[in-house]
Amino acid sequence: MAQPPEGPFRSFYFDCDSTLSSIEGVDELTRGMPEAEQRALRALTEQAMLGELPLEQVYERRLHVVAPSARDLAAIGRRYVEHPSRDAVATVAALQFLGKRVGIVSGGLRQGVAALAEFLGIDDSCVHAVQVLLDADGRYRDFDRSSPLWRNGGKIEVMRRLPPDHHPVLFVGDGVTDLEVQGHVARFVGFGGVERRPPVAARAEVYLEGPSLAAVLGVGLCDDEKTRLLAEPRFAFLRPMLEQPQAERRPR
């Protein structure tokens, strides 16, 4: 594959839920609830990810009902760590081996997302998510409403505030709030490996249909970076993903 015209990219930012991790964190917390309530909350998440409802509307309602405690947030973190998406660990390690900055931009809850970041070796300063505010006993109080990430367009704002040396950026995500950054970063890559969201599949300039997140390396690295990576024995198993990226590239 030819060298990416906007590359080489300096940093790779990933969404968390259904991108770096194969779960939707908040939905995990609804497990103890009555079945009908669980279904209603899952439907809300889905509508937000498909762009059918404004994120802020879904966000407040969902968090108010779920009201996660410190214990719940720790549980989400554990679930993220137990369920990375396919090849997520190797993908992040490979990018870091090449000296790329790796970050997370998520509308998820910061306390949970940070646990996954730590597991993946992602620096906390590159983790952007919504902090849950707790009282002294670890009970839910509110969430950080000053974060842009509980509203549509929030990820664009986070990208705008990145230090200049993080650019050019490649951004990877599964949902409509991820797709919003397309045109605001050097390259947006839609990831359908966990959940295929039709509006994202239809509009993403690059869309990965396969289950492995490592396909990001195929579309995001230039030829000499791929060569350096494959010369390293622990990354040699990634060769098929680098040589045949299962991606569709559309002209802008």
Ligand SMILES: [Mg+2]
């Ligand atoms: Mg997601």
